[in-house]
Amino acid sequence: MSEDEIRQEEAVISEAKKDPKAFGVLYEKYFDRIYFYLLRQTDNEELAGDLCAQTFVNALNNLKRYELRGVPFSAWLYKIASNEVNKHFRKNKGKKVFSIEEVRIKELVAQSDDSWDEELIQRLIEFMKDLPLDMLQVLELRFYEDRDFKEIAYILDITESGAKMRTYRALDKLRKNFRLKVKYDG
Amino acid sequence: MGRNEIRLRRQRTTARGIDRFRNYNTVLQRYEQTQRLKKVVKVFGFFVVILIVIMIIIFLSRWENSSERTNSLETSKVVVATAHEKVTM
Numbered sequence: 001m002s003e004d005e006i007r008q009e010e011a012v013i014s015e016a017k018k019d020p021k022a023f024g025v026l027y028e029k030y031f032d033r034i035y036f037y038l039l040r041q042t043d044n045e046e047l048a049g050d051l052c053a054q055t056f057v058n059a060l061n062n063l064k065r066y067e068l069r070g071v072p073f074s075a076w077l078y079k080i081a082s083n084e085v086n087k088h089f090r091k092n093k094g095k096k097v098f099s100i101e102e103v104r105i106k107e108l109v110a111q112s113d114d115s116w117d118e119e120l121i122q123r124l125i126e127f128m129k130d131l132p133l134d135m136l137q138v139l140e141l142r143f144y145e146d147r148d149f150k151e152i153a154y155i156l157d158i159t160e161s162g163a164k165m166r167t168y169r170a171l172d173k174l175r176k177n178f179r180l181k182v183k184y185d186g
Numbered sequence: 187m188g189r190n191e192i193r194l195r196r197q198r199t200t201a202r203g204i205d206r207f208r209n210y211n212t213v214l215q216r217y218e219q220t221q222r223l224k225k226v227v228k229v230f231g232f233f234v235v236i237l238i239v240i241m242i243i244i245f246l247s248r249w250e251n252s253s254e255r256t257n258s259l260e261t262s263k264v265v266v267a268t269a270h271e272k273v274t275m
Contacts, residue, residue, distance in 0.1 A: 049207030
């Protein structure tokens with residue numbers, strides 16, 4: 001995000017603090033991202049739509065308390081969305097779902113020794129099933145949402161070094177278990 | 187059974203069909219509803235606080251009255267007793 005964009009966004013936020021209708025611009029801008037983020041965590045379109053609406057309602061309710069903390073406004077929305085999902089699964093005592101697109105796995109992992117086949121995908125899914133939840137959350141935000149570590153730390157309420165450590169550990173596990181080259185080292 | 191539930195999506199999720207959930211007016215309505223509810227709760231809380239303060243004032247004034255009454259009763263008893271003592275002397 002460029003400096004100019006951040007300044008524009010700030011102007012919209014301060015306007016929206018006075019008039020909630022002005023928030024519509026940010027709603028249109030971030031709706032898709034937040035919706036897909038929620039869809040990946042619920043695998044249910046209706047539920048994702050409902051949680052998405054609730055995320056924006058909560059954002060509007062707390063907008064007056066929002067202040068810039070060195071992360072983009074979208075990180076704040078992700079944080080609210082993440083809290084909403086957690087609240088939903090806590091309330092319904094369900095297991096958190098991670099819906100992964102096959103294409104994205106292929107994008108993320110470059111083939112090495114193993115040939116890329118159905119069995120490998122299944123093994124990968126089995127492996128991910130046993131990953132600790134915090135590692136999965138970090139991986140999701142890093143690779144599917146393209147968030148940087150500072151934002152991930154803010155969204156998940158952890159330290160930046162904690163976010164980095166979780167990502168590297170998860171990637172190390174992936175490399176060791178699958179002899180795969182993950183298209184990421186930064 | 188693993189710790190997490192991982193589901194594989196064969197198709198890339200697209201923006202198609204997402205528009206039925208995109209409705210800022212609904213969000214605004216829900217926001218206004220919660221704001222109204224907040225106001226009602228605030229006003230209710232305000233009245234509760236006022237009621238508690240009034241009750242405390244009433245309780246204190248009653249307590250003061252009753253303690254004054256017992257004080258005056260005891261004083262009169264003492265006065266009567268001393269007067270009685272003086273008479274017997």
